[in-house]
Amino acid sequence: xxxxxxxxxxxxxNLDASLERLFELLKIKSxxxxxxxxxxxxxxxxxxVADLKAxxxxxxxxxxxxxxxxxxxxxxxxxxxxILFYGHYDVQPxxxxxxxxxxxxxxxxxxxxPGHKVITARGASDDKGQLMTxxxxxxxxxxxxxxxxxxxxxxxxxxxxxxSPSLKPFLEANAEELKADFALVCDTDMWDRTTPSICTxxxxxxxxxxxxxxxxxxxxxxxYGGPAANPIRILANILADIHDETGxxxxxxxxxxxxxxxxxxxxxxxxxGQDARSFLxxxxxxxxxxxxxxxxxxxxxxxxxxEFNGISGGYTGKGFKTVIAAEASAKVSFRLVHQQDPKKIxxxxxxxxxxxxxxxCKIEFxxxxxxxxxQLGYDSPFLTKARQALTDEWRKQAVTVGSGGSIPVVxxxxxxxxxxxxxxxFGLADDRIHSPNEKYELxxxxxxxxxxxxxxxxxxxxx
Amino acid sequence: xxxxxxxxxxxxxNLDASLERLFELLKIKSxxxxxxxxxxxxxxxxxxVADLKAxxxxxxxxxxxxxxxxxxxxxxxxxxxxILFYGHYDVQPxxxxxxxxxxxxxxxxxxxxPGHKVITARGASDDKGQLMTxxxxxxxxxxxxxxxxxxxxxxxxxxxxxxSPSLKPFLEANAEELKADFALVCDTDMWDRTTPSICTxxxxxxxxxxxxxxxxxxxxxxxYGGPAANPIRILANILADIHDETGxxxxxxxxxxxxxxxxxxxxxxxxxGQDARSFLxxxxxxxxxxxxxxxxxxxxxxxxxxEFNGISGGYTGKGFKTVIAAEASAKVSFRLVHQQDPKKIxxxxxxxxxxxxxxxCKIEFxxxxxxxxxQLGYDSPFLTKARQALTDEWRKQAVTVGSGGSIPVVxxxxxxxxxxxxxxxFGLADDRIHSPNEKYELxxxxxxxxxxxxxxxxxxxxx
Numbered sequence: 001x002x003x004x005x006x007x008x009x010x011x012x013x014n015l016d017a018s019l020e021r022l023f024e025l026l027k028i029k030s031x032x033x034x035x036x037x038x039x040x041x042x043x044x045x046x047x048x049v050a051d052l053k054a055x056x057x058x059x060x061x062x063x064x065x066x067x068x069x070x071x072x073x074x075x076x077x078x079x080x081x082x083i084l085f086y087g088h089y090d091v092q093p094x095x096x097x098x099x100x101x102x103x104x105x106x107x108x109x110x111x112x113x114p115g116h117k118v119i120t121a122r123g124a125s126d127d128k129g130q131l132m133t134x135x136x137x138x139x140x141x142x143x144x145x146x147x148x149x150x151x152x153x154x155x156x157x158x159x160x161x162x163x164s165p166s167l168k169p170f171l172e173a174n175a176e177e178l179k180a181d182f183a184l185v186c187d188t189d190m191w192d193r194t195t196p197s198i199c200t201x202x203x204x205x206x207x208x209x210x211x212x213x214x215x216x217x218x219x220x221x222x223x224y225g226g227p228a229a230n231p232i233r234i235l236a237n238i239l240a241d242i243h244d245e246t247g248x249x250x251x252x253x254x255x256x257x258x259x260x261x262x263x264x265x266x267x268x269x270x271x272x273g274q275d276a277r278s279f280l281x282x283x284x285x286x287x288x289x290x291x292x293x294x295x296x297x298x299x300x301x302x303x304x305x306x307e308f309n310g311i312s313g314g315y316t317g318k319g320f321k322t323v324i325a326a327e328a329s330a331k332v333s334f335r336l337v338h339q340q341d342p343k344k345i346x347x348x349x350x351x352x353x354x355x356x357x358x359x360x361c362k363i364e365f366x367x368x369x370x371x372x373x374x375q376l377g378y379d380s381p382f383l384t385k386a387r388q389a390l391t392d393e394w395r396k397q398a399v400t401v402g403s404g405g406s407i408p409v410v411x412x413x414x415x416x417x418x419x420x421x422x423x424x425x426f427g428l429a430d431d432r433i434h435s436p437n438e439k440y441e442l443x444x445x446x447x448x449x450x451x452x453x454x455x456x457x458x459x460x461x462x463x
Numbered sequence: 464x465x466x467x468x469x470x471x472x473x474x475x476x477n478l479d480a481s482l483e484r485l486f487e488l489l490k491i492k493s494x495x496x497x498x499x500x501x502x503x504x505x506x507x508x509x510x511x512v513a514d515l516k517a518x519x520x521x522x523x524x525x526x527x528x529x530x531x532x533x534x535x536x537x538x539x540x541x542x543x544x545x546i547l548f549y550g551h552y553d554v555q556p557x558x559x560x561x562x563x564x565x566x567x568x569x570x571x572x573x574x575x576x577p578g579h580k581v582i583t584a585r586g587a588s589d590d591k592g593q594l595m596t597x598x599x600x601x602x603x604x605x606x607x608x609x610x611x612x613x614x615x616x617x618x619x620x621x622x623x624x625x626x627s628p629s630l631k632p633f634l635e636a637n638a639e640e641l642k643a644d645f646a647l648v649c650d651t652d653m654w655d656r657t658t659p660s661i662c663t664x665x666x667x668x669x670x671x672x673x674x675x676x677x678x679x680x681x682x683x684x685x686x687y688g689g690p691a692a693n694p695i696r697i698l699a700n701i702l703a704d705i706h707d708e709t710g711x712x713x714x715x716x717x718x719x720x721x722x723x724x725x726x727x728x729x730x731x732x733x734x735x736g737q738d739a740r741s742f743l744x745x746x747x748x749x750x751x752x753x754x755x756x757x758x759x760x761x762x763x764x765x766x767x768x769x770e771f772n773g774i775s776g777g778y779t780g781k782g783f784k785t786v787i788a789a790e791a792s793a794k795v796s797f798r799l800v801h802q803q804d805p806k807k808i809x810x811x812x813x814x815x816x817x818x819x820x821x822x823x824c825k826i827e828f829x830x831x832x833x834x835x836x837x838q839l840g841y842d843s844p845f846l847t848k849a850r851q852a853l854t855d856e857w858r859k860q861a862v863t864v865g866s867g868g869s870i871p872v873v874x875x876x877x878x879x880x881x882x883x884x885x886x887x888x889f890g891l892a893d894d895r896i897h898s899p900n901e902k903y904e905l906x907x908x909x910x911x912x913x914x915x916x917x918x919x920x921x922x923x924x925x926x
Contacts, residue, residue, distance in 0.1 A: 205785070216746055217747075220868060222867045222869060224746065226762030226763050227742060227743060227752060228752060229752040230752065230771055232702070232793075233770075233771055235699075235774075236698075240702070240704070276690065283680065284679030285692055289689070290690050291689075300686070300687070305688040307684045307696075307787060309684060309695075309783065309785060309786050310776065311774050311779070312774065312779040313774045314772050314773035314794065315772055316775040316792075319831065320772070322668070322868075323772050323773075325772075329779075333688075358752070359750055360749040368783035404685045404687070404689070
């Protein structure tokens with residue numbers, strides 16, 4: 001019998017007790033954006049520290065200029081990997097309160113249909129329920145074996161829902177203490193109700209604002225229309241030139257560092273049953289607008305984009321004014337993958353745009369953030385082990401997915417701790433996080449605990 | 464001796480008296496946009512009626528829902544043409560008052576340099592000084608000959624500076640009374656200080672607002688960037704396609720009805736000394752943006768355009784949001800010349816734009832006005848006569864110019880009275896109309912009166 005079997009049995013037996021603990025945490029109104037709830041945030045951190053100490057962690061509330069961090073350590077067997085687990089104990093505000101079917105801070109288990117139970121409360125899914133799956137796995141392992149299979153550090157943040165202002169400085173100041181072999185981040189969803197998933201890639205981002213300036217003042221389009229340069233026309237020409245007819249970005253050098261996704265990965269994505277119809281249907285669209293010949297999942301998870309996030313110029317109020325504006329501006333962003341270099345992309349875009357501005361006009365650029373993509377190797381041993389553990393637990397092949405957006409903490413771990421992350425979570429797309437009536441599947445909570453126990457065992461194994 | 468000679472002599476002798484009359488009118492604060500000055504507007508209309516009656520006109524104040532019109536009639540010799548003269552007695556507001564070097568309603572003659580005198584007051588140029596040049600010409604002719612050389616109807620509006628809301632209904636209701644052989648409109652400038660001009664063409668206008676709609680809500684550009692259609696990109700593609708690399712509009716059928724300007728007219732424009740440098744320099748530009756191979760004057764006076772007057776979509780505030788907007792919109796206008804049909808242009812543009820919208824997106828159009836161009840034949844006998852009269856008075860060839868914008872009253876005369884207009888005025892570009900320290904050249908006032916006397920004589924002549 002493997003070491004994990006009795007742990008799984010214990011987790012099953014103690015599910016009610018673990019629910020009671022989760023409910024205690026869910027009752028604390030740790031809304032981080034509202035200063036009115038600062039004491040509640042502190043209480044949530046303290047509750048976690050007490051609970052972790054009860055398990056045997058060396059845990060503490062760690063002050064920051066904002067809400068406190070919770071940091072806890074537990075040794076593992078000699079030679080075992082050192083894992084940092086990340087979650088957050090703060091929650092979103094609950095407005096509009098009248099749309100909630102029950103008190104957001106009075107957690108309950110509800111049977112929504114026969115055999116289908118959910119935990120309802122603010123934070124049930126995002127992220128208290130999720131982080132407690134890992135804590136419970138540690139508790140059961142420790143109770144069963146008197147130790148943990150790996151060396152584990154826990155980091156629970158209290159400002160994730162309010163922009164994480166203290167995270168970077170905290171990581172930088174405590175890098176030695178927090179650096180592990182890799183991180184487990186539990187703040188994401190399963191692929192669907194029955195399919196576990198691991199997210200291994202996040203796209204990077206380069207944001208640019210450009211301002212095209214033509215005449216030294218707004219002009220009357222009757223008096224000047226024809227001879228006078230129109231900055232909206234210049235801007236439209238720049239933006240229209242950025243994509244060719246196949247949806248490919250035309251900026252020279254843009255695809256430098258972009259790798260083709262391995263065919264076996266593409267094939268695995270194909271089996272997920274997500275196509276243009278299912279992806280675009282819910283948002284009222286049907287025709288993929290990205291690069292021709294690529295699936296929607298590849299477009300979002302493994303291909304770079306140029307997107308226009310805002311545009312403004314001339315008269316935009318009601319009615320009409322026959323004005324030729326002095327200037328027009330746009331906000332443009334690029335999602336990056338693989339080894340694309342944010343600095344090179346920004347420079348190439350600026351040159352591309354500047355070349356399209358007539359000699360008597362000007363263009364100004366304002367940078368808005370730049371971060372490279374994150375890509376865990378598809379052949380990482382940690383990934384392989386975690387995927388197998390999830391597959392064993394859910395009796396369905398765990399899938400490796402990407403994320404089209406960024407999850408800042410993953411980039412911060414890489415930047416400040418030199419550490420890659422595996423993103424594993426048990427939320428579902430319909431958990432209504434950030435909305436009224438947030439829920440977490442009871443099944444996610446129970447099998448999430450079991451999944452972590454299996455993952456810990458797998459990661460601890462040599463080779 | 465011709466009939467006009469003693470009239471010219473009389474005008475010269477009575478210049479001071481004509482200035483006194485103009486000053487009386489300039490002292491009246493007939494600001495039409497501000498209801499506070501409604502009584503002043505009424506007084507200005509009554510002053511004009513009294514003055515016209517003194518000359519011998521059958522004149523009256525004609526109520527409208529807004530400020531009153533002044534209408535006056537005087538018979539002419541049998542067989543002489545019937546001329547409608549148009550001007551306006553209302554003036555612009557005077558804010559900011561502290562930038563005026565003297566009270567805007569205390570008119571004065573100032574010598575700005577030796578021998579160069581100007582009349583300073585709000586309305587001196589726009590349009591009280593201008594309209595009084597014609598009234599004085601009539602007064603002198605009547606005093607000298609006991610009659611006028613043509614049948615003359617005067618129409619003085621009191622709402623020109625506030626959008627002329629009563630003009631169309633008034634023309635429609637009084638079409639029989641007001642319709643003449645043609646109109647003289649005195650509300651424009653000379654080409655320069657020494658060169659008289661007649662404006663014979665005004666561009667038409669078609670305004671369109673287009674709204675491109677993609678997804679059913681704003682999207683996160685990380686989650687959807689790539690597959691999801693971006694309305695700003697679609698809109699930029701539409702706008703960028705409207706012009707080719709030579710500045711020509713590519714909408715099919717756009718140039719239907721556009722005529723090439725006669726080469727002698729183009730040659731005459733070339734002699735005016737206006738080039739790209741002098742036209743664009745003052746607005747900070749140097750490269751003509753219109754159709755290649757055409758002069759700036761041809762671009763503005765005789766060529767149609769497509770202009771983008773406003774554009775809006777996505778996030779346009781400070782900072783950055785990684786949003787893909789649900790919709791984006793633009794305001795587009797077309798300046799028309801010659802026989803271009805506003806309805807056809809609108810329809811062709813809508814088809815052109817709609818063809819560039821992906822099948823799963825939508826486009827909506829909102830019309831904003833449509834009027835054809837106005838073009839007096841370059842060989843009109845009225846034009847030939849008036850041009851010769853101006854040439855005689857100023858001892859310099861009068862030039863035939865166009866206007867890139869529209870002067871609504873000219874279109875209204877055509878629509879409601881079936882009547883073409885000659886636009887003759889003696890303002891200068893530096894008269895600061897609509898600004899503090901408005902002025903009218905004393906020379907414009909004196910030679911303007913003489914010019915009208917000559918024009919009346921010329922128009923009255925047979926053949």
